[in-house]
Amino acid sequence: MTTAREAPDEAPVTPRSAGFSMPAEWAPHERCLISWPTAAREYWGDFYYLAQATHAAVARAVARFEPVLVIANPGEGGNARSYCGSDNIEVVELPIDDSWIRDNGPSFLLGPDGARAVADFPFNSWGEKYLPYDKDAGVTELLCEHFGVRRFDAPMVLEGGAFTVDGEGTLITTESCLLHPSRNPTLTREEQEEILREYLGVETVIWLKAGRTEATDTDGHIDGVCHFVAPGRVILHLVHEERHPDYENFRENRRRLEEATDARGRRIEILAMDRRTMIDIGGKHLTVTYMNSYQANGGLVVPTAGTVYDDYALERLREVFPEREVVGVPTPVLAYGGGGIHCITQQVPAPDGGRR
Amino acid sequence: MTTAREAPDEAPVTPRSAGFSMPAEWAPHERCLISWPTAAREYWGDFYYLAQATHAAVARAVARFEPVLVIANPGEGGNARSYCGSDNIEVVELPIDDSWIRDNGPSFLLGPDGARAVADFPFNSWGEKYLPYDKDAGVTELLCEHFGVRRFDAPMVLEGGAFTVDGEGTLITTESCLLHPSRNPTLTREEQEEILREYLGVETVIWLKAGRTEATDTDGHIDGVCHFVAPGRVILHLVHEERHPDYENFRENRRRLEEATDARGRRIEILAMDRRTMIDIGGKHLTVTYMNSYQANGGLVVPTAGTVYDDYALERLREVFPEREVVGVPTPVLAYGGGGIHCITQQVPAPDGGRR
Numbered sequence: 105m106t107t108a109r110e111a112p113d114e115a116p117v118t119p120r121s122a123g124f125s126m127p128a129e130w131a132p133h134e135r136c137l138i139s140w141p142t143a144a145r146e147y148w149g150d151f152y153y154l155a156q157a158t159h160a161a162v163a164r165a166v167a168r169f170e171p172v173l174v175i176a177n178p179g180e181g182g183n184a185r186s187y188c189g190s191d192n193i194e195v196v197e198l199p200i201d202d203s204w205i206r207d208n209g210p211s212f213l214l215g216p217d218g219a220r221a222v223a224d225f226p227f228n229s230w231g232e233k234y235l236p237y238d239k240d241a242g243v244t245e246l247l248c249e250h251f252g253v254r255r256f257d258a259p260m261v262l263e264g265g266a267f268t269v270d271g272e273g274t275l276i277t278t279e280s281c282l283l284h285p286s287r288n289p290t291l292t293r294e295e296q297e298e299i300l301r302e303y304l305g306v307e308t309v310i311w312l313k314a315g316r317t318e319a320t321d322t323d324g325h326i327d328g329v330c331h332f333v334a335p336g337r338v339i340l341h342l343v344h345e346e347r348h349p350d351y352e353n354f355r356e357n358r359r360r361l362e363e364a365t366d367a368r369g370r371r372i373e374i375l376a377m378d379r380r381t382m383i384d385i386g387g388k389h390l391t392v393t394y395m396n397s398y399q400a401n402g403g404l405v406v407p408t409a410g411t412v413y414d415d416y417a418l419e420r421l422r423e424v425f426p427e428r429e430v431v432g433v434p435t436p437v438l439a440y441g442g443g444g445i446h447c448i449t450q451q452v453p454a455p456d457g458g459r460r
Numbered sequence: 461m462t463t464a465r466e467a468p469d470e471a472p473v474t475p476r477s478a479g480f481s482m483p484a485e486w487a488p489h490e491r492c493l494i495s496w497p498t499a500a501r502e503y504w505g506d507f508y509y510l511a512q513a514t515h516a517a518v519a520r521a522v523a524r525f526e527p528v529l530v531i532a533n534p535g536e537g538g539n540a541r542s543y544c545g546s547d548n549i550e551v552v553e554l555p556i557d558d559s560w561i562r563d564n565g566p567s568f569l570l571g572p573d574g575a576r577a578v579a580d581f582p583f584n585s586w587g588e589k590y591l592p593y594d595k596d597a598g599v600t601e602l603l604c605e606h607f608g609v610r611r612f613d614a615p616m617v618l619e620g621g622a623f624t625v626d627g628e629g630t631l632i633t634t635e636s637c638l639l640h641p642s643r644n645p646t647l648t649r650e651e652q653e654e655i656l657r658e659y660l661g662v663e664t665v666i667w668l669k670a671g672r673t674e675a676t677d678t679d680g681h682i683d684g685v686c687h688f689v690a691p692g693r694v695i696l697h698l699v700h701e702e703r704h705p706d707y708e709n710f711r712e713n714r715r716r717l718e719e720a721t722d723a724r725g726r727r728i729e730i731l732a733m734d735r736r737t738m739i740d741i742g743g744k745h746l747t748v749t750y751m752n753s754y755q756a757n758g759g760l761v762v763p764t765a766g767t768v769y770d771d772y773a774l775e776r777l778r779e780v781f782p783e784r785e786v787v788g789v790p791t792p793v794l795a796y797g798g799g800g801i802h803c804i805t806q807q808v809p810a811p812d813g814g815r816r
Contacts, residue, residue: 150506153792157513164520182767183766183767186770187790189787410512410543412537431545434512434513
């Protein structure tokens, strides 16, 4: 593998300098990556069986739209295969600690010739919240070997769920996560922006104030509150109740987006999502926002509460994504684990990125 | 609905006297019934979410082969729909207590003209083990109204998982369940046989000694140890370890089948199933036997452990059912609940029963 460290001259070869940038999530995918819940870790506790059943249900839902590659810890591939079946789903064994591959896995890039590469941002377990995490931190390198793609070592801690890109030069993120002292305390906002530009190939970085207050594991990832839906268009989570702990932050998020201009000089159209459902699981009272979805080829796979209220939210998402088949998968256990379907998936773009 | 009680003369009109009998499970199905886990009942405890996810996974697996009708408690249809989706799955709301419809639901019969009827055996919650059970005891009558089919009130407590028929006059059951004092203490073995003949339209009753010792909830249902696979052919669960608590009982089961003659005068071919896997769930150490399967149209939906050992068992089942697509669904929570996939499904035969 060629990495930035092997560059011949002083200035590191960055993806941007090599002509790479990250495509939007709606660019055609070759496949979707999902990490399999790991038996050795106590993380899921009594919900381990439910975590397996739920990851399998998500894998099967995604597999209706595109091939899925499930990454299972060595020795646990048979378990994954038993749950996932083989309809458009393959299993590979690689060492992992946990199953939130959006955050510890590869961010795939495309070059002008359609070649693929990966931006490998160091993973520190959301500010060392869950230990150990060395296998999760190393799996991106193993996946680059698996796929035979070039890997760029990025000089900044960053989780894949902490940003959204439009594939046309614009990235949106949250201050609550990226400026949290547990991530990159020695880097200024401007230095982080420069690294994002160089390693994801973007021009414009838009900072929202915060993700959800409830999202303590991630310090408020953007993928719980805002996603690019199309160039110049986002879906944005809003709450109307003034007493809601997110009310002020979400108003400020909206204000910033309303004032923002993207890399192409466009104003950003905001599609509001205000539907949500509360669930109780494992002694926690948690919000299902329906925001943490995965944009599969032609589909949108949505984390739901598993209640009659889901219909109301899915109806709104069908308005926001009129050209996608919107499929809900009940995922209370992912809410319990602190995430959703976007958090446990990662797209591998098709080699030509649909640009040809 | 016409019932036996409305018969004009002294002797009750029985299914047999009206020309009805129960088809084998492999006769073509119109659909499959599955009851949805009920939120109000404390039965599943912390595994309630897993029970929902698992019933949905079974419903989706069966729906690959035939339409599924999910029966949800009033108010819980939206929950069921959220989990099951709508691909070949419908939901109807009827009052139920629990989700083991094989045991409390209708046993469908076919008449010589292809008409359908139902034998409604009183359900007493496996000998009043779980209370209350009045809604489960009443759902067969509601389903007969739903489908507009004639219902015959049978004068004997009997669960659907307690017998297997070949559709050609032979029934196999276990003494451990049917002769257990919690079921029909006032009926002799011969009186029970006579009721089985009259209400299921069989000629020959073969008594095995016992189901699995571990199957304490059902007192050893036949559907954990033996199923008709075809006329004159059964799959039979065996264990080879002399110290296994089922060793003597299963040897005796085999001996009785080896000596038996079916209603057509045939000896019965025995296909042995000796593969099993242990799982741990909810503090219980339980056996997955792979026996408690559902014969869908062209398919066999098998309860699995969710481990690499499943392949070994599914391989054997593909030998036993060479013309069926064998699909495993990991169902540890059903083992925890005391059953498998056969226990949570009930076939509705096609009106002509495939006889035309």
